[in-house]
Amino acid sequence: MSWIINVSRREFCKTGALLGGGLVLGFHLPESLAAGAAEAGGPFSPNAFIRIGTDDTVTIIINKSEMGQGVYTSLPMLVAEELEADWGKIRIEPAPVDPAYNHTQWGGIQGTGGSTSVRSSWEQLSRAGAVARVMLEKAAAALWNEDAASCRAENGFVLHRDGKRRLSFGSLADKAAQMEAPQEVVLKQPKDDKVLGTPKKRLDVPDKTNGKAMYGMDIMVPGMLTAVVARPPVFGGTVKGFDDTWARKIPGVKAVVQIDRGVAVVADHFPAALRGRQALKIVWDLGALAGLDSGALLQQYRQMAEKPGAVAAQRGDFAAALAGAAQKIEAAYHFPYLAHAPMEPLNCVADVRPDRCEIWVGTQLQTTDRNKAAAITGLPPEKVALHTTFLGCGFGRRAVADSHFVSEAVQISKAMQAPVKVIWTREDDIRGGYYRPAAYSALVAGLGPDGMPVALRQRIVCQSIVKGTPFEGALLKNGIDETSVEGAADSPYEIAGFLVEYHLAPAGVPVLWWRSVGHSHTAFAKECFIDELAQAAKQDPYAYRRKLLASHPRQLAVLDLAAQKAGWGQPSVAGAFQGIAVHESFGSHVAQVAEVSADKKGGIRVHKVVCAVDCGRLVNPDTIEAQMESAIVFGLSAALHGQITFKKGRVQQSNFDNYEILRLSEMPQVKVYIVKSDEPPGGVGEPGVPPIAPAVANAFFAASGIRLRTLPMTAAAIREASA
Amino acid sequence: MISLNINNKNYQVEVEGDVPLLWVIREHVRLTGTKFGCGIGECGACTVHLDGEAMPSCQVTAKEAEGKKITTIEGLGGSHPVQLAWIEDEVPQCGYCQSGQIMRATALLADNPHPSDADIDYVMSGNSCRCGTYQRIRRAIHHAAEKSGQGGKS
Numbered sequence: 001m002s003w004i005i006n007v008s009r010r011e012f013c014k015t016g017a018l019l020g021g022g023l024v025l026g027f028h029l030p031e032s033l034a035a036g037a038a039e040a041g042g043p044f045s046p047n048a049f050i051r052i053g054t055d056d057t058v059t060i061i062i063n064k065s066e067m068g069q070g071v072y073t074s075l076p077m078l079v080a081e082e083l084e085a086d087w088g089k090i091r092i093e094p095a096p097v098d099p100a101y102n103h104t105q106w107g108g109i110q111g112t113g114g115s116t117s118v119r120s121s122w123e124q125l126s127r128a129g130a131v132a133r134v135m136l137e138k139a140a141a142a143l144w145n146e147d148a149a150s151c152r153a154e155n156g157f158v159l160h161r162d163g164k165r166r167l168s169f170g171s172l173a174d175k176a177a178q179m180e181a182p183q184e185v186v187l188k189q190p191k192d193d194k195v196l197g198t199p200k201k202r203l204d205v206p207d208k209t210n211g212k213a214m215y216g217m218d219i220m221v222p223g224m225l226t227a228v229v230a231r232p233p234v235f236g237g238t239v240k241g242f243d244d245t246w247a248r249k250i251p252g253v254k255a256v257v258q259i260d261r262g263v264a265v266v267a268d269h270f271p272a273a274l275r276g277r278q279a280l281k282i283v284w285d286l287g288a289l290a291g292l293d294s295g296a297l298l299q300q301y302r303q304m305a306e307k308p309g310a311v312a313a314q315r316g317d318f319a320a321a322l323a324g325a326a327q328k329i330e331a332a333y334h335f336p337y338l339a340h341a342p343m344e345p346l347n348c349v350a351d352v353r354p355d356r357c358e359i360w361v362g363t364q365l366q367t368t369d370r371n372k373a374a375a376i377t378g379l380p381p382e383k384v385a386l387h388t389t390f391l392g393c394g395f396g397r398r399a400v401a402d403s404h405f406v407s408e409a410v411q412i413s414k415a416m417q418a419p420v421k422v423i424w425t426r427e428d429d430i431r432g433g434y435y436r437p438a439a440y441s442a443l444v445a446g447l448g449p450d451g452m453p454v455a456l457r458q459r460i461v462c463q464s465i466v467k468g469t470p471f472e473g474a475l476l477k478n479g480i481d482e483t484s485v486e487g488a489a490d491s492p493y494e495i496a497g498f499l500v501e502y503h504l505a506p507a508g509v510p511v512l513w514w515r516s517v518g519h520s521h522t523a524f525a526k527e528c529f530i531d532e533l534a535q536a537a538k539q540d541p542y543a544y545r546r547k548l549l550a551s552h553p554r555q556l557a558v559l560d561l562a563a564q565k566a567g568w569g570q571p572s573v574a575g576a577f578q579g580i581a582v583h584e585s586f587g588s589h590v591a592q593v594a595e596v597s598a599d600k601k602g603g604i605r606v607h608k609v610v611c612a613v614d615c616g617r618l619v620n621p622d623t624i625e626a627q628m629e630s631a632i633v634f635g636l637s638a639a640l641h642g643q644i645t646f647k648k649g650r651v652q653q654s655n656f657d658n659y660e661i662l663r664l665s666e667m668p669q670v671k672v673y674i675v676k677s678d679e680p681p682g683g684v685g686e687p688g689v690p691p692i693a694p695a696v697a698n699a700f701f702a703a704s705g706i707r708l709r710t711l712p713m714t715a716a717a718i719r720e721a722s723a
Numbered sequence: 724m725i726s727l728n729i730n731n732k733n734y735q736v737e738v739e740g741d742v743p744l745l746w747v748i749r750e751h752v753r754l755t756g757t758k759f760g761c762g763i764g765e766c767g768a769c770t771v772h773l774d775g776e777a778m779p780s781c782q783v784t785a786k787e788a789e790g791k792k793i794t795t796i797e798g799l800g801g802s803h804p805v806q807l808a809w810i811e812d813e814v815p816q817c818g819y820c821q822s823g824q825i826m827r828a829t830a831l832l833a834d835n836p837h838p839s840d841a842d843i844d845y846v847m848s849g850n851s852c853r854c855g856t857y858q859r860i861r862r863a864i865h866h867a868a869e870k871s872g873q874g875g876k877s
Contacts, residue, residue: 208815343820656760
């Protein structure tokens with residue numbers, strides 16, 4: 001007798017909701033929503049983001065994807081602050097795809113990325129909360145026959161000035177729904193904040209400790225099949241022909257389906273699908289990249305950097321300033337392709353029916369994916385329901401303009417006329433492209449008699465992330481991909497003759513935004529080169545930066561705070577050496593001091609990182625601290641281990657045994673200090689990444705006298721640099 | 724037909740003996756708290772207990788698991804000192820690896836109720852976290868050890 005439970009669609013959805021326990025994380029279905037609205041008899045839904053039930057629950061509908069960055073807590077905090085809600089009554093529901101949930105800064109699409117969630121939602125959600133509060137206060141006033149000015153909301157109740165009468169939000173829901181929404185609301189001043197700026201426990205944490213949190217990988221719908229896809233071994237390759245005789249004989253394999261990106265094996269379970277794929281015989285046309293080689297690519301980038309590129313930034317006259325300089329310094333930095341390697345491999349469940357389509361996926365770009373499914377199925381977009389699950393990491397990998405991982409599932413489900421889950425193996429993920437582009441940065445500077453730079457030129461060679469995508473219009477201008485030069489073109493260092501040039505590297509390998517995007521390489525070049533200039537000038541690298549940032553108070557403040565807390569000049573770990581870096585990205589400023597030493601195997605051991613961050617007005621300090629810790633680990637994984645390389649067109653890495661990510665035994669002690677600030681809110685998810693690699697490289701120079709200009713900083717790279 | 728004892732329940736599953744236990748737990752028994760991360764025993768996202776020992780379930784076949792007492796994250800009950808410490812110290816971010824981390828940590832504490840940082844580093848390095856929650860994992864394990872100590876051995 002088997003315990004397998006056949007969960008019906010509706011039961012499944014209910015289960016999805018029930019699994020959440022105290023925190024209800026229901027999957028939002030159009031029909032269940034309609035049913036809920038009819039039967040509850042008066043939830044108060046003043047706008048797309050808030051629903052107050054007669055049972056006092058306050059459901060916040062979240063239009064951002066939760067991938068670990070804490071939006072399922074920080075966004076409700078924005079609402080709760082203005083709504084005066086009882087935090088214990090807050091519930092969360094992922095938003096469906098609807099224009100009401102479009103990103104406020106991305107023009108017509110719903111999505112999560114660019115460390116924009118809090119920044120772009122702040123005003124929208126604060127207003128949503130304030131409007132609801134005013135309507136609840138009006139409702140109480142109407143019921144009491146009093147003036148609205150004598151009523152105020154506090155902690156889930158509306159209180160009357162007399163101190164005797166109060167009504168809970170739930171008991172006011174019916175009446176509030178009849179009130180007219182105010183045209184204008186006055187938002188709180190930072191000094192009056194009760195919720196914002198105080199640590200709040202993450203609402204999604206309990207379910208992430210007991211197995212209940214549902215990721216795309218965990219979705220099961222009745223009759224669902226599982227598919228894996230054989231994709232070309234070289235990017236740009238295509239299927240010439242295939243023999244599926246043996247694959248079809250594997251027990252459990254239901255079908256073999258050719259789709260635009262390869263050949264899918266569909267089975268009743270994942271292991272059978274995987275075995276079926278191993279048994280496929282495919283003849284590939286490898287295409288133009290069959291000879292791709294990382295060594296040759298580096299040579300090509302190096303040659304490109306010898307010639308002037310498109311001008312991305314210019315201040316003063318670089319050539320004249322260099323000609324008059326007392327000392328000339330040159331250095332070039334090289335960065336590999338990097339995979340995001342989210343902990344949850346990519347996956348998507350699609351159920352294509354003649355008259356509708358449902359998709360369950362952990363995505364960062366809901367509208368794009370929904371529209372792609374509509375195009376494939378021929379259905380109108382409103383007949384495609386996309387349910388956003390938890391994301392087992394994102395880092396940008398789940399924000400793809402071509403919606404390829406959704407498209408695969410939709411195509412296969414359409415062909416099978418059954419619900420299908422496509423699962424990527426880790427090898428599919430590591431070899432699947434959409435990498436942080438490789439980059440090469442050649443810098444030259446001239447120092448004046450005082451050792452300070454008077455001229456600096458940086459030439460960046462990098463593939464464009466946005467060329468050929470719908471984002472091209474906004475981000476690729478005059479031959480410059482902003483995402484390739486960000487962090488370099490806007491360098492705050494005050495240098496009289498400053499020039500940044502850009503060479504668009506040939507396309508081919510699919511590339512994508514990877515946590516901190518262009519800053520992931522530009523900050524390394526900028527912060528390592530400034531260290532090299534300080535060395536040439538025989539000055540302390542911290543003091544040198546201070547002089548160049550004199551008119552940038554926020555940069556100075558984080559730099560000083562990190563240096564002070566780290567005890568700059570006096571490493572706390574015996575035998576370790578310090579390095580420093582500071583960088584602005586996504587509207588926030590971060591400085592880090594790393595303490596490192598050489599390890600026994602000739603690699604780098606990072607003992608301690610002190611991080612100072614100014615991200616403007618705060619929402620949840622604990623999340624900010626967690627995101628800095630997270631960014632430091634992410635940056636260290638790349639700095640010490642990360643590289644995707646090509647030989648004969650093939651990716652040489654395949655899984656975590658050769659695409660290593662930082663392990664707990666390598667984890668430095670991390671201390672995070674947050675600058676109190678009333679500046680506009682900045683990003684939090686990404687800005688902690690850029691400074692860590694240069695801080696480590698600079699510390700390693702202090703320890704060894706060796707400049708590491710090629711990433712990753714492995715023992716092999718160190719041997720090469722010291723040879 | 725394979726007989727498995729998972730979280731003190733007996734299951735008969737129609738599956739070939741060489742199928743990895745991970746997929747039997749996820750797809751047949753439908754306990755989805757145990758996660759697929761790498762399939763080669765490198766990341767630990769699929770960690771379960773076999774007779775109390777932490778093992779990556781992607782590296783154990785269904786046949787090998789027969790006759791053993793299998794415990795998954797769902798079998799811990801939700802208020803194990805390690806789970807409570809994970810909540811108190813706000814360990815999870817994306818959360819995907821945390822079932823495996825918790826299963827590894829509970830096995831560690833069962834063996835060694837008061838692990839040093841070095842003990843934790845050694846044992847927990849088999850479990851990767853791409854969000855980088857390692858510092859909090861260390862802290863939470865120490866806290867769980869303290870709590871268990873106060874309340875007697877768990």
